[in-house]
Amino acid sequence: MQLRSVDISKTASAATIIFDALKKAIIEGEIEEGAPLRQDEIAKMFNTSRIPVREAILRLEEHGLVRSQRYKGAVVSSLSSTEASEIFDFRAVLEPHVIRHAVPRMTPDILARARDYCEAFHSEADPMKWGDLNRQFHATLYNASGLTYHLEAIDGALNRIDRYLRAQLVLSEGMSRANSEHMQIQSACERGDADEAAALTERHILGARDSLVLHLSSITG
Numbered sequence: 001m002q003l004r005s006v007d008i009s010k011t012a013s014a015a016t017i018i019f020d021a022l023k024k025a026i027i028e029g030e031i032e033e034g035a036p037l038r039q040d041e042i043a044k045m046f047n048t049s050r051i052p053v054r055e056a057i058l059r060l061e062e063h064g065l066v067r068s069q070r071y072k073g074a075v076v077s078s079l080s081s082t083e084a085s086e087i088f089d090f091r092a093v094l095e096p097h098v099i100r101h102a103v104p105r106m107t108p109d110i111l112a113r114a115r116d117y118c119e120a121f122h123s124e125a126d127p128m129k130w131g132d133l134n135r136q137f138h139a140t141l142y143n144a145s146g147l148t149y150h151l152e153a154i155d156g157a158l159n160r161i162d163r164y165l166r167a168q169l170v171l172s173e174g175m176s177r178a179n180s181e182h183m184q185i186q187s188a189c190e191r192g193d194a195d196e197a198a199a200l201t202e203r204h205i206l207g208a209r210d211s212l213v214l215h216l217s218s219i220t221g
Contacts, residue, residue, distance in 0.1 A: 065159060065160070079164060088205055092205045098151070099141055101194075130169050164215075188200055
């Protein structure tokens with residue numbers, strides 16, 4: 001298990017620190033799907049008791065990143081092509097609505113920050129950074145909506161599929177397509193065309209869905 005050890009024995013928010021560390025490692029693929037999360041091992045790494053570890057794992061379970069398995073305890077969740085497709089369909093309904101609501105509220109500063117992320121994504125050579133830049137680009141645009149509940153739902157959906165999206169970007173032509181589609185979405189936002197931004201966002205999500213499902217199917221045979 002690739003986690004950086006932290007001494008949090010005297011930290012009040014031990015469970016939160018462990019939760020954040022495990023969540024990041026799972027999303028970025030440092031802990032593989034099906035891998036067990038051994039409470040004793042994690043507690044030792046963070047120099048704490050099993051209580052905050054247990055709490056962190058329960059929170060991961062609530063987020064769908066971990067599931068309990070008989071005889072194994074908590075293991076990192078896997079994702080079938082059917083489940084992935086459902087998550088993308090959900091996003092394709094929600095995210096166009098959010099960006100349509102956001103466009104009229106986008107300030108020059110928001111648009112400038114989004115363009116910076118868009119260009120950074122385009123020029124980044126390190127595949128390990130693509131996932132974060134992709135999320136930062138979309139989040140910068142969506143946050144202008146002020147739709148807090150919607151944004152939390154989007155974040156949760158992305159957490160479930162993020163590690164698969166990273167693999168899809170690396171192993172297919174997803175990066176090139178995502179670059180082009182990001183630029184189109186950015187341009188629509190800069191023109192103030194909310195309907196076009198929403199349509200492009202839906203197309204972007206459904207195209208990524210089809211590519212990822214094909215990738216997952218090729219893995220599982």
